[in-house]
Amino acid sequence: MAGHQVIVGSRSLDRAVEAAKMIAQTAGRPVRVSGLTNENAVSQADVVVLTVPFTALLETLKTVKPSFKPGQVLVNVSVPLETAVGGRATRTVGVWAGSAGELAASVVPKMVSVVTAFNNVSAELLKDPSKRVDCDVLVCSNDDNAKRIVLDLVKSIEGAHGFDAGALENSRTVEQITALLVSLNIRYKVKNAGLRITGISHAS
Ligand SMILES: NC(=O)c1ccc[n+]([C@@H]2O[C@H](COP(=O)([O-])OP(=O)(O)OC[C@H]3O[C@@H](n4cnc5c(N)ncnc54)[C@H](OP(=O)(O)O)[C@@H]3O)[C@@H](O)[C@H]2O)c1
Numbered sequence: 001m002a003g004h005q006v007i008v009g010s011r012s013l014d015r016a017v018e019a020a021k022m023i024a025q026t027a028g029r030p031v032r033v034s035g036l037t038n039e040n041a042v043s044q045a046d047v048v049v050l051t052v053p054f055t056a057l058l059e060t061l062k063t064v065k066p067s068f069k070p071g072q073v074l075v076n077v078s079v080p081l082e083t084a085v086g087g088r089a090t091r092t093v094g095v096w097a098g099s100a101g102e103l104a105a106s107v108v109p110k111m112v113s114v115v116t117a118f119n120n121v122s123a124e125l126l127k128d129p130s131k132r133v134d135c136d137v138l139v140c141s142n143d144d145n146a147k148r149i150v151l152d153l154v155k156s157i158e159g160a161h162g163f164d165a166g167a168l169e170n171s172r173t174v175e176q177i178t179a180l181l182v183s184l185n186i187r188y189k190v191k192n193a194g195l196r197i198t199g200i201s202h203a204s
Helices: 013-027 038-044 054-067 100-107 144-155 168-188
Strands: 006-010 033-037 047-050 073-076 113-116 137-141 162-164
Touching: 006 013, 006 038, 013 033, 033 038, 038 054, 047 054, 047 144, 054 100, 073 100, 073 144, 100 113, 100 168, 113 144, 113 168, 137 144, 137 168, 144 162
Parallel strands: 006 033, 047 073, 073 113, 137 162
Antiparallel strands: 113 137
16 A cells, blocks of 8 residues: 555465465555466565464564565564464463574575564454554564565554664563464454554654
8 A cells, every 4th residue: 555565475385475466455545456376476575474373473474585685674563472382372382592583584585684574463353444453563673684584574564663672682571562462362352453652752
């Protein structure tokens, strides 16, 4: 909606093309969106956004690993919710690397900068252009330039404010907040509980 070129990746080209068509229809105005296999999507993108269930994180990254290019940014949105292994969405599983973001960083080539972002934003808000994204975005990375690129992308989303939330290690805390938001969703019977940071006037 903000004019960026978007490529939807999937394990299946047909599903990717179908998802891209659905997004174009939902937008209700001309948008630059197409569908490709995960491998081809990664080879063509500047910023790669990973949104798979936690149990698929390693397998997905290993599949696309040869497609990464120097200077790319990988944004990890995946959260290690217990649901990925048959448990509750209100809890996370322990990740040996510390967090899903750090696990992603441990498997992608070193030339790729890993950023944590959007983990606390409900897909219910993002998929419906008539809804305002009433949620802030905590952005963590060890690469300040990559963080800046993602903070600029957050500015494209009306209603969302991006905050530099420090090093990639802070993903451990950010990912836990998602489980808490799911718990609030259940308690208050909503689908889009979100997060607002107050007291900082210079949000990026
Ligand atoms: N939904 C939300 O509101 C939300 C908010 C914040 C964070 N997150 C996190 O974002 C991630 C994705 O959430 P989601 O709700 O979009 O999940 P989802 O709908 O279950 O999965 C997203 C996509 O991942 C691919 N996938 C599923 N299983 C896979 C497998 N075993 N191996 C490889 N790819 C697989 C599928 O794409 P193809 O079949 O087309 O390959 C699927 O369409 C999760 O880690 C979640 O915790 C979600």
